Each structure stands twice: as structure tokens, then as C-alpha cells.
Amino acid sequence: MKQLHVELGDRSYPIYIGPSVMSNTELLQQHIRGQQVMVVTNETIAPLYLQQVTQALAGKTVAHVILPDGEKFKTLSTLNLVFDALLEKRFNRTVTLVALGGGVVGDMTGFAAACYQRGVDFVQIPTTLLSQVDSSVGGKTGVNHAMGKNMIGAFYQPQSVLIDTNTLRSLPDREFAAGMAEVIKYGLIADVAFFDWLEANADALMARDEAALQYAIAQSCQTKADVVAQDERESGIRAILNLGHTFGHAIETATNYTSYLHGEAVAVGMLMAMDLSQRMGAVSEQDCKRTRDLIVSCGLPSLSPKGMSQETYMSLMAVDKKVLDGSLRLVLLKRLGEAYVGNDFPPAALEATLGSFCHE
Amino acid sequence: MKQLHVELGDRSYPIYIGPSVMSNTELLQQHIRGQQVMVVTNETIAPLYLQQVTQALAGKTVAHVILPDGEKFKTLSTLNLVFDALLEKRFNRTVTLVALGGGVVGDMTGFAAACYQRGVDFVQIPTTLLSQVDSSVGGKTGVNHAMGKNMIGAFYQPQSVLIDTNTLRSLPDREFAAGMAEVIKYGLIADVAFFDWLEANADALMARDEAALQYAIAQSCQTKADVVAQDERESGIRAILNLGHTFGHAIETATNYTSYLHGEAVAVGMLMAMDLSQRMGAVSEQDCKRTRDLIVSCGLPSLSPKGMSQETYMSLMAVDKKVLDGSLRLVLLKRLGEAYVGNDFPPAALEATLGSFCHE
Numbered sequence A, B: 001m002k003q004l005h006v007e008l009g010d011r012s013y014p015i016y017i018g019p020s021v022m023s024n025t026e027l028l029q030q031h032i033r034g035q036q037v038m039v040v041t042n043e044t045i046a047p048l049y050l051q052q053v054t055q056a057l058a059g060k061t062v063a064h065v066i067l068p069d070g071e072k073f074k075t076l077s078t079l080n081l082v083f084d085a086l087l088e089k090r091f092n093r094t095v096t097l098v099a100l101g102g103g104v105v106g107d108m109t110g111f112a113a114a115c116y117q118r119g120v121d122f123v124q125i126p127t128t129l130l131s132q133v134d135s136s137v138g139g140k141t142g143v144n145h146a147m148g149k150n151m152i153g154a155f156y157q158p159q160s161v162l163i164d165t166n167t168l169r170s171l172p173d174r175e176f177a178a179g180m181a182e183v184i185k186y187g188l189i190a191d192v193a194f195f196d197w198l199e200a201n202a203d204a205l206m207a208r209d210e211a212a213l214q215y216a217i218a219q220s221c222q223t224k225a226d227v228v229a230q231d232e233r234e235s236g237i238r239a240i241l242n243l244g245h246t247f248g249h250a251i252e253t254a255t256n257y258t259s260y261l262h263g264e265a266v267a268v269g270m271l272m273a274m275d276l277s278q279r280m281g282a283v284s285e286q287d288c289k290r291t292r293d294l295i296v297s298c299g300l301p302s303l304s305p306k307g308m309s310q311e312t313y314m315s316l317m318a319v320d321k322k323v324l325d326g327s328l329r330l331v332l333l334k335r336l337g338e339a340y341v342g343n344d345f346p347p348a349a350l351e352a353t354l355g356s357f358c359h360e
Helices: A025-030 A045-058 A076-088 A104-117 A129-133 A171-190 A193-207 A208-229 A236-240 A243-255 A260-279 A285-297 A311-316 A345-356 B025-029 B046-058 B077-087 B104-117 B129-133 B173-188 B190-206 B210-230 B237-242 B245-254 B262-279 B283-299 B310-316 B347-357
Strands: A001-008 A013-018 A035-041 A061-067 A096-101 A122-124 A142-145 A148-155 A160-164 A330-335 A338-342 B002-006 B013-018 B035-041 B063-069 B094-100 B121-126 B142-146 B148-155 B160-164 B330-335 B340-341
Touching: A001 A096, A001 A208, A001 B190, A013 B077, A025 A311, A035 A045, A035 A076, A035 A104, A045 A061, A045 A096, A061 A076, A061 A330, A061 B025, A061 B160, A076 A104, A076 A142, A076 B142, A076 B148, A096 A104, A104 A122, A104 A129, A104 A142, A104 A148, A104 B148, A104 B173, A129 A171, A129 A208, A129 B283, A142 B077, A142 B262, A148 A243, A148 B077, A148 B104, A171 A193, A171 A208, A171 A236, A171 A260, A171 A285, A171 A330, A171 A338, A193 A285, A193 B077, A236 A330, A236 A338, A243 A311, A243 A330, A260 A285, A260 A330, A260 A345, A311 A345, B002 B210, B025 B046, B035 B046, B035 B077, B035 B104, B046 B063, B046 B094, B063 B077, B077 B104, B077 B142, B094 B104, B094 B330, B104 B121, B104 B129, B121 B129, B129 B173, B129 B210, B148 B245, B173 B190, B173 B210, B173 B237, B173 B262, B173 B283, B173 B330, B173 B340, B190 B283, B210 B237, B237 B330, B237 B340, B245 B262, B245 B310, B245 B330, B262 B283, B262 B330, B262 B347
Parallel strands: A013 A160, A035 A061, A035 A096, A096 A122, A122 A160, B013 B160, B035 B063, B035 B094, B094 B121, B121 B160
Antiparallel strands: A001 A013, A142 A148, A330 A338, B002 B013, B142 B148, B330 B340
């Protein structure tokens, strides 16, 4: 088992990575301060893991709420189901919420914890690769709005995160690949040595080799923790974690969150950001090709949705959170392994990138 | 004009109290950092003040959203109307929300600001006496849930608060009286000299004498600011601000938020807390009589709702946020001018208090 520490002053917390950590009573209960526990999960995950987590919570007053599964249920009204469950049990400010599931469950549970009685504790047990390397660090919680993704939320840190690598054994290939997109992202934005390691170890990872998984997850969480520690509330550097996300959010919104998984949309978005960076002379054609090859070898898409137009991209990207007072800001690369946020791209270069990705 | 400073480290902010402060462009714009402004108000307040606030915001990109008026609309779905308006305008993280209205508008606008894109600025222009002396200090924001008041929310501080005493000229007598309940509360919990002053100046206040109003508002805000500065997130002493609120919330819930204004319910609740404190030997019958006389002289009720039973009180009070791991905690008085939070009351004394207030 590996252990990391996310350093955020009085909001610091540990991350445990290894097989069976969710069944480890001592580990799980170590960061639960009160007697009341509400496990929040979804209908896909509950049959797989709810029983073992409930068993590991022996001695506590445990209840659970099972949400419908899917990004389209990441809404204020689904969130209200968590509040209903908490109030039906009359759970008070001492309750700890346990998020058992992927990113949607984690984001909603964290936001419910941020808001219930103006803030209660929560513990994360992310069950997908994506949520293990992304939402388990950084404290971004929230829900979507019909007009945009993650528009409603809070910065709120968990008490601890338990990443059980056993969950990756049952994770469908497509979801595993979607998580790999974020893993690759950490190499691209901050760690060229890790990018090299990923190229060399892509096969071991895709075969879900335990040692390779633990290394890749720990490395990803550490890079994210380092960035977040510098800028918890995303006033600056933290935005580099959104490489590919502005394009990716536009893809997800245009396809109504049904055709592309988040990581798949980000994979395409990262290639678009690389393409734009290459047009600006910052990375080479070879860098773009290496990235595309790694993405494809992980079973990820590299193409924009058929029929999605440049106009659709521009309109959807305009509402993205990274627009500051009217000027579109994007995460771009200075070089492979180093990202920045800027609006210094020539509009014609962005048009050319969109033109080269958009297809009928 | 009076000016106070609420000291909360990097979340400190000023409060301005005086006539016409909401029309003062310099004062209003001083704490608005970006170009985009969304004024959130309700259908009662909009015809009275929206135009002058919009004029005072000249030079900014100003939009507004008009919510239905009333505590029953303090819900997640009304909150969503604010998010709809923000996203329709494509307002980004640099937007400032301006809360123009009473406590409901202030609580919802503050919570919307806490959640929109994970946190944007807001400025409060409270237009009722209650909101001026209560929600303008302390950063409690949120909405109600069908199963309990203020169950969903956040601690979130404004950039500034503008208390325009002109608004008290048009405030209906009943709402003015409801605000007086909270003013009296500050005397009871922390400032016996202020309680004496209120007895001596009740007539001037009820006649809405400008100097008396400014003094009473400033004194109330200062006492609240002092308490909040000691305990921003209500882990201890801050809870004394809830004198009468646990009983009061039960009254509001039992009457479905329709018969009693918040301040009216709190007035009755404070008398119940005083009665219980008197049964415990902490305050005298004379203290109770003085408080009852002051409350009645301000046009506030002193009776529990007809037909509301002891069992209803106990059941509704059990879900109140002040219940910690099963034991009911109440704000009680040590003496006139000093409150504490405890569960040290004999159950029989609480029963006797409920018994003496409940009536058919």
C-alpha cells in the first residue's frame, strides 16, 4: 500500500492506495470523527461494494442512499436525494458522508457535505481510475446545470481518500481508458519523465498490473496535490489541470453527455490543445504524434464528434469558466511536460485547430 | 452615517449604516471588483429600490433577477432561478451578486454566490430591520428543506454590507417589529446596558427616529460581529446568537412558515428560553416580566401558536441543528445580558416551560 499526504494547512488529508483498503476498518474509521455515517453510492456500485464498506463501518450508525448512475443525474435535484436521506435519518452536524463511487458520486457527495447544515465531514472511496487520479485530490465538488458543467459547487476537502485498486479489476475497459486520459494529462502538463514512463508502461497499465497501477495513481495524485497546494482555489496555476477540458466540456455539452465519457472528451481536447500549441511553435509535430499514439494505445478516441462545427465549439467554449471578462483563456503547452494558461494564441491558430478537428 | 468593520482576517468587510447609502455610487462600487453585476431581489422590493440601485451601478454590466417573495420560496429550486439568470447572461467568475432585499433574498443570494462557479463575490443591501441586524453579519447563507429550516447552506462572507435606513420608512410595522425581536436578543445575550437602553428608547425606535435606529442597528451588528469573530463557523460560543431560535424554528415549522414571521417566532422562543432559565434559577421573574413587556411594547407576540402541543415541540426540536449526538442543546441565560449553550436543563423544567406556553 502507498500513502500520500495532500498538504493544505488545516485542510490537509491522507490518501491511501492499495488493494482492499475499503474493507480495512481501521483505515476507514480513522478519519470518521462522529457516530453517524451516510454512505452515498449509486445503483451500479452498490451491489459491488456497499456491503463490504458497511461491514468495515461496524460500530457506527450507518445508513446509505443509492443514486441513479450517470453524469446526467449530476444535478441539484439528485443532490436533494442526499439531503432527504440525511434528514429522514435526522443526521446532524456530526455526520460523515462516505462517497462510494466514481467522479459523479464523489463530486455530489462532497458538495452535499459542503452544504449539509453548512458543512459536515466526508471521506472519499473513488471506484474508477478517473476519480482516483482526478477528483480524489483538489476539493472540487459540485453539480452540473442545464447550461454548463460544474457550474454550481464548492471547494471542499475530504477527511481522507481510500483508493482501492481492487475496484480497477471490475472497471469496464472503456472507463479504465477514460481514466488513463487524466493520467496522461499529468505527464503532459508537469512531468515529462512520467510521460516517458507511461509510453514504456502503457501495456502493463492496460493489463492492470498492480505495481504499475499503484505507481501511476500515486504519481498522478502527487502531481495534482503539488499543483493544488500552490493554488487551492484556482486563481492561477491550478488551471493547468484543465488541459483539454475547455474543448472537452464543449464536446460533452454538444453531445449531451451521452456519447463521450469525460476522459474521452478530455483526450480529444488535449490533442486539440497540443495541436494549437504546435501551431504556436511551442511543441513539435513529433510531440503531437507521441501523444496521439499514447492516447490511441490506451483505447481513447482522437477525433472530434462527427458534425460538431467550429461555431458550436466557439459558442460553448465562451461560457466556460476559463473565460475571464470576455477573453477566452486556454491551457496550452510551453513544451512537453510544462503547461500554462493564456489567451496569447492567435485567433487564426484556434480557427485552424478547430478546422482541422471538425469533420462531417 | 455610521461605519463598522467585521473582523474575520482575509474575509473581513465593512458595514455602512445611514440614509441613502444604496444610492451612493462610490460606496456601492467600492467593493465590486469586476465588471459584471447581477442584482438579486424579489417582486416586493424590485418596484421600490431596483431602479436606484441599478442607477448607482452605472458603468457596470448590470442584470437582475426578481424572485418570488416569501420564506416558502427559500428553496433549492428558487436558487436555481439565480443560476439560470447568471448562465443566460454568461456571467463568469468575476461577477458580483448584489442581494437587494430581506433575509430570504440575502441568504439565497449569499448561497448562490458561494456556489456559482464555486464562489463569486457578493454585496448585501438588506432592506428589512431583521436582515440588517441579523443576516448582514455572520456569513450564514442557505435555503430551507421541506424537513427543516436552513438545512442546506454555506458559511460565506460578503464584500460589504450597505444598510440604508431609508428602507425602514417603508417597512410595514409588523416586519419592523419582527426585526426588533433580534435587536432585543443582543441585549439579552450579551449587553445588559443595551437592554436598558432599549427599554428607555423603545418608543423612539418604534417611531423610527433616525438617530435611535442607527444606534440600535450599529450596536446589534457590533455585538454580532464580536461573537462571530470569536467563532466564525459556530463550533461554540456563536450558538448563543440562536437564543429562542430552537423553539422559534419549531413554531415556524409547525405553522408551515405562514402564521409567524421569523422574528415573531423568535420573540416567543426567547420568552420560552427565559422561562426555562428562570425555572433553573438563573434569571428572576422580574427579568422575565421586563423582557415580556419590552417584547409586547414592540408589537411582538408572546404566545405559542394555539393548539401546538408539547409533543410537536419536542419532535421538531429534535431535528434542529443544535442537537449533538442525541442530546438537545438550548441557548439559555446565566443572567440578563449573558447567554450560554447547554444541555444542563432538567427535562422536567423543559416540560414545565412547554406546558406553560402550550394552550388550546
